[in-house]
Amino acid sequence: MKEQDINAAFGTLTPEFMLDALDAAGLHGDGRMLQLNSYENRVLQVHLEDGPKFGGVAVAKFYRPGRWSDAQILEEHAFAADLAEAEVPVAAPWMLGDSTLRHDGGQRFAVTGRQGGRGPELEDPKVLTWIGRLLGRLHNVGAQKPFEHRMRWASAEPGIVARDWLLANESIPLEIQAAWTSTVDQCLATIQQAFDAIPDLQTLRLHGDCHPGNILWTPDKGPHFVDLDDAVTGPAIQDLWMLLSGDALSIRQQLACVLEGYETVREFDRRELALIEPLRTLRMIHHSAWLARRWSDPAFPLAFPWFGTPNYWNDEVVKLKEQLDAMGTSPPAPQAPVDDDYVFWDA
Missing domain, CATH: 3.30.200.70 (Phosphorylase Kinase; domain 1)
Structure with a gap:
């Protein structure tokens, strides 16, 4: 079918x-x-x-x-x-x-x-630290054995698959196709270079889609994870970066809290910080292909009416060019909290 x-x-x-x-x-x-x-x-x-x-x-x-x-x-x-x-x-x-x-x-x-709960309050440093500890525990289990059949997010390959599908299925308006393809190709090359720069990169079983919507919080038990549908093999940072948002200072502060918790239960390779923007870019390319693949499902045109228009693809070209710039900058360095009130120095 x-x-x-x-x-x-x-x-x-x-x-x-x-x-x-x-x-x-x-x-x-x-x-x-x-x-x-x-x-x-x-x-x-x-x-x-x-x-x-x-x-x-x-x-x-x-x-x-x-x-x-x-x-x-x-x-x-x-x-x-x-x-x-x-x-x-x-x-x-x-x-x-x-x-x-x-x-x-x-x-x-x-x-x-059923596991009840509400979304975590990510503006609270202590909540981020608790989630970091939980991710460290999840990764300790994930490192015990490998996946044999799940996808790998440890190279540009998922983006290459997405690009090729979009082009083969003529999903991109012809007048934008050349600009989009050229930009995506540059992004994919940069992504692969970032992975190649860490030749002994450790990969393990991951949640794979660890955005705040897949974490529920209860006051007595704290955070728990839902929906392992996108579990993949990849580097640990894949499960950390989607918890971060805001300007550069906010991201550094959030990352410091997450890593403070994570490193109480598991070591983290700081070189992986250089993969945050490549992984974000990879997700953007993959997301466009996901929407295009699902477009014949009646739920998708209703939920994403803006998708597939010339404006959408032009915006994607702009955003991907911005990601090229972001991938060329230094990764956000986490600033250690000074005291129990989580005051940060902006180095």
Whole structure:
């Protein structure tokens, strides 16, 4: 089946179908359900009839067909199980029969228990430090064994794949294609140079998409991770840089807090700081291809109406040129906190 046909069919996946699939797996809803926000997959929260037995509320994730193989999904699940065994707070999939991955009516799904919480207050240095400690613990587990089937984010390769797909599928307006391609090619060369500059770069199993939306916070237990769907092999900095935002001073301060926590449980190779802007650039190129690949899913034109227009691609050229400049500058050096009040010196 063509990708556009898969997207269109997946876009019509109904809550009724998902409830029937859960029922067939022995998870019987009591009538209360909520479809959760997710562009890539379809996610349903269901209150169960035999709630106490299964933790009360199930969260079922139906995987988009054609994106991951069974082997890649099961590696994600095994990583979550390893983290849970090490008491790293994460939502690990339940066993459904003899596997954590179930097939029903051509769809694949997994189920976890609901883990509540709110977004972390990243302006609080102590919150950032706590998240840093948690990431260090996650990486300690991630370093124990390798992924065999998941993607690698340790070179320009993901960007090359994205560029080639966009060009092969004529996703870029012809009048902008030359400027976009030239700029992307320069970015990819610079990204590869940045990785090559660290020849003994350590890679490990990562969360892979560790932005604030994938971290939930509870006052008594602190942060926990959700959604390992984008787990990859890569350098540790891939899980750190998406927590940083704002101007250069803010980023240095935030990074100092994250690393203060991280380095209490795991060593961090400071050379990886030079990969922050290359990884950001790689994500930008990859994101454009992701949107283009999903455009035949009815949810995407509604959520991203600005995508694919000449203005969008012209803006991307401008942003990527800015990234070329950013990749040519020194990485942000974290400034150590002076005292318990987290006062920073701007060196």
